[in-house]
Amino acid sequence: MILTVDHVTKYAYDVPMGAAVQSLRLFPSRFEGQREIEWLVTIENGIRGGSFRDGAGDKVEGWSVRPPVDEVVVTVRGKIETFDTSGVLRGHRELVHPMAYLRETSATWVDDGLAKLAEEVTQGLSEPLQKAHRLSAAIGEAIAYTPDVTxxxxTAAEALAQGQGVxxxxxxxxxxxxxxxxxxxRYVSGYLLASEDGAPHEAAHAWAExxxxxxxWIGFDAANSCCPDERYIRLGSGLDAREAAPIRGVAQGGGEERLDVTVALGQVQQ
Structure with missing residues (x-):
């Protein structure tokens, strides 16, 4: 499947800021499930800095914007060919040992509710793959997809307790x-083609591996009760959403910030 991406993120300030610096994880992962055809990331009036691949295999690129800064506009436009690998992250090069992803964060701390759910739904199972599938199904049932309630x-514990989330x-x-x-x-950020007709639509998405x-590593999308397939584009990963965020940055000054994001994913007829 060939997918197109049009992703614009705009930070607007009520008073000009002294400077802005952005760290971007907006580049497709390199593995057997996707092949980059075209991909361009730009920041309006920005200066491209250095880039590197971190220990998780994700490309990170730095940008700065000269003052005065009224707004920062990050644009991603690209075309990717995707393949169904049944969620398996084959051919992806990284250096971080998998055991490093057993570490809790403030967003993923385990309370009694999460621990009890995990123990109950995997009881009697010996195979890790079976446990992973069972956990994904159980989380999808326990947390109803409901926008604007989180x-x-x-945190994970709070979302499970209220039984709703995104x-x-x-x-x-x-x-x-x-x-x-x-x-x-670990947490994975990316895009998902969710519309049946292939028309462009809001498509920023996240799942777990x-x-x-x-x-x-195997991807599990509990929100959609499936493993990632050719409808998904993988960008990057981290211990939680904050660490895997596609855009992280700071602006120097005391102004109020307003954020506007539009993401559209489309399918190219083949």
Whole structure:
């Protein structure tokens, strides 16, 4: 499948800021499930800095914007060919040991509710792959997809307790539950073609990856009860949403910031 991406993120300030610096993880991962055809990342009036691949294999690029800064506009436009690997992250090069992803964060700390759910739904299972599938299904059932009831600071435990959330909450809860039974897990950011007709639509998405010995990293999208397939574009990963954020930055000054994001994903007829 060939997918097109049009992603614009705009930060606007009520008073000019002294300077702005951005760290971008907006580049497609290199693995057997996708092939880059075209990809361009720009910041309006920005200066491109250095780039590198971190230990998780993700490309990170720095940008700066000269003052005065009224707004910062980050644009991503690209075309990717994708392939269904049944969620398995084959051919992806990274240096971080999987056991490093057993570490909790403030967003993925495990409370009694998460620990109990993980223990109950995996009881009697011996295979890690079976446990991972069972956990993903259980989180999808326990947290109903409901926009605007959580925010960027909602934890996995809080989302499970209220039984509602969005893809970020599903991913955090699945990661926390997996780690509670010693399965390394991490957060993945990317895009998803969700419309049946292939028309462009809001498409920023997140899911989890769980490490299964003998297979490797496998993606699980609890929000959609599936493993990532050719409809998904993978960008980067981290211990949680904050660490895997596609855009992180700072602006110097005391102005108020307003954020506007539009993401459209389309399918090219083949």
């Amino acid at each position: 925010d960027a600071h909602t 893809c970020q909450d599903h991913a955090h809860a699945l990661i926390a539950a997996a780690r509670s039974i010693d399965l390394p897990a 769980i490490w299964v010995q003998g297979i490797g």
